[in-house]
Amino acid sequence: MAKFSDIVGQKSIKAHLTHALLNNSISHAYIFEGEEGCGKMLMAQAFSQTLLCEKQAEDACGSCHSCIQAEHETHPDIIFVRREEDPNNKDKRRKTLGVQAVREQLVDDVIVKPYQSAFKVYIVTEAEKMTPEAQNAILKTLEEPPSYAVILLLVTRADALLPTIRSRCVTLSFSPLTEGEIESYLTNQRGISPSRARLEARFARGNLGQAIRKAEDENAQTQKKRMLDLIEKASVEGTHAILT
Ligand SMILES: [Zn+2]
Numbered sequence: 001m002a003k004f005s006d007i008v009g010q011k012s013i014k015a016h017l018t019h020a021l022l023n024n025s026i027s028h029a030y031i032f033e034g035e036e037g038c039g040k041m042l043m044a045q046a047f048s049q050t051l052l053c054e055k056q057a058e059d060a061c062g063s064c065h066s067c068i069q070a071e072h073e074t075h076p077d078i079i080f081v082r083r084e085e086d087p088n089n090k091d092k093r094r095k096t097l098g099v100q101a102v103r104e105q106l107v108d109d110v111i112v113k114p115y116q117s118a119f120k121v122y123i124v125t126e127a128e129k130m131t132p133e134a135q136n137a138i139l140k141t142l143e144e145p146p147s148y149a150v151i152l153l154l155v156t157r158a159d160a161l162l163p164t165i166r167s168r169c170v171t172l173s174f175s176p177l178t179e180g181e182i183e184s185y186l187t188n189q190r191g192i193s194p195s196r197a198r199l200e201a202r203f204a205r206g207n208l209g210q211a212i213r214k215a216e217d218e219n220a221q222t223q224k225k226r227m228l229d230l231i232e233k234a235s236v237e238g239t240h241a242i243l244t
Helices: 011-022 040-052 065-071 099-107 132-143 179-190 194-204 208-237
Strands: 029-033 078-081 089-093 120-124 149-155 170-173
Touching: 011 040, 011 170, 029 040, 040 065, 040 078, 040 120, 040 149, 078 099, 099 120, 099 132, 132 149, 179 194, 179 208, 194 208
Parallel strands: 029 149, 029 170, 078 120, 120 149
Antiparallel strands: none
16 A cells, blocks of 8 residues: 555645545545546555554554555455456456446445444545446445445546536546656656656656556566576576676
8 A cells, every 4th residue: 555655746635635634524435536647546545544544643654553454455444446357257357347346345335334443445446437327326325424434436537427426525636747756756766767767757648657667667678688688698608607
């Protein structure tokens, strides 16, 4: 999972959420709206981890029992709501998030009190893929949420959700990251070389997730090539050649 301090950019959203945490003014439902790779999932994870952290501060401590469970994605009170497996292809998920999945993973589950925390957080990934029936099922929960429930709907576009859902949620719109934000994250947090980081930041168009994948792929390719070169050299010249 994550801490707020790990998140690149999105200052106003971080400020909004930490203010709500410190003032006990958490809403029952949020829409996190933004392009893929802008950090919606990381923000959802940081928010839920901080909300359930035993230290109750403006950021997750990262070391209490709750934080460790959150970081391993084994926290019983942080539930990820996802599309089900495609019955015809186990490696894929269904195209939509259907009413049955939403009922099983959220609507019926939310009635059960939190296992160990004051809150129970549901992170609905790709919420725009909910069918109209699934959205209507969730709407009933949003109309009368249990006091401990916090529902985070992650979407690329909020208008993919029914107006009745939107009116019951606080919508936070994520902005694409700047080239400078992406570049400094890649060099400082991921150990990517400055020249590669600059290049990937320029092509990423604000999509940090894509920039990380490409830069790390490139790093892995370079390391693989270096390893293959060494093996080749060893087979031709003997192992002493690569040890000197
Ligand atoms: Zn903690």
